Amino acid sequence: MNYIKDYIPKSKDKRPGTKIEPQWITIHNTANSTSTARNERNYLTNPLNTNYASWHIVVDEKEAIEAIPLDEVAYHAGNSTGNSTSIGIEVCESGNQTIVWQNAVSLVAKMLQERGWEIERVRTHYSWSGKNCPRLILPRWNEFISDIQKELLKLNGVKEPEKVLDEASEWAKTAQSWVKENGVSDGTNPKGNVTREQMWQMIYDYDRKVKK
Ligand SMILES: [Zn+2]
Numbered sequence: 001m002n003y004i005k006d007y008i009p010k011s012k013d014k015r016p017g018t019k020i021e022p023q024w025i026t027i028h029n030t031a032n033s034t035s036t037a038r039n040e041r042n043y044l045t046n047p048l049n050t051n052y053a054s055w056h057i058v059v060d061e062k063e064a065i066e067a068i069p070l071d072e073v074a075y076h077a078g079n080s081t082g083n084s085t086s087i088g089i090e091v092c093e094s095g096n097q098t099i100v101w102q103n104a105v106s107l108v109a110k111m112l113q114e115r116g117w118e119i120e121r122v123r124t125h126y127s128w129s130g131k132n133c134p135r136l137i138l139p140r141w142n143e144f145i146s147d148i149q150k151e152l153l154k155l156n157g158v159k160e161p162e163k164v165l166d167e168a169s170e171w172a173k174t175a176q177s178w179v180k181e182n183g184v185s186d187g188t189n190p191k192g193n194v195t196r197e198q199m200w201q202m203i204y205d206y207d208r209k210v211k212k
Pocket of ligand 1: 076125133
């Protein structure tokens with residue numbers, strides 16, 4: 001995925017230039033099923049667009065565009081706390097949504113890693129001001145967060161923790177009880193000698209029993 005910096009000029013309604021020290025990443029959806037990242041970026045500098053509304057980064061299926069430096073305020077969260085403490089990321093609703101999702105996940109994971117931030121830093125527009133945003137991602141928010149977490153672990157070089165089994169698997173327990181029931185072993189002398197022939201006979205018998 002390409003990452004492009006294409007800053008909009010300073011303006012009172014989009015980029016006032018106020019410096020911030022962001023503590024959060026706020027996720028949005030564009031609420032427009034056809035616009036690409038390029039379309040969204042162009043809309044910010046469309047002279048007819050005089051809304052007090054902007055964002056830092058937009059991502060679609062092929063690229064991410066940074067429109068406002070990440071240490072400056074943007075108007076995206078619906079309240080001043082959100083605007084002055086978070087980086088706003090718009091996730092496009094156009095294009096292949098599986099790829100867009102993956103691009104957004106990679107982007108956010110990389111940003112967390114670069115800042116040494118944990119997954120808790122990622123939040124929704126909804127969490128600031130109650131708007132139904134990011135509308136496509138909200139219903140799958142836990143999945144989104146978990147995907148970012150996995151990507152972050154990878155970037156940090158941490159292998160996914162292996163599942164620790166504190167119990168034998170079902171087949172082993174069944175085999176063990178079968179061995180006891182059939183007097184092959186009473187389970188108290190596991191180091192007793194068994195010939196290879198006996199061992200293969202046990203495996204053979206057990207296999208036949210299971211398939212019956
Ligand atoms: Zn939003």
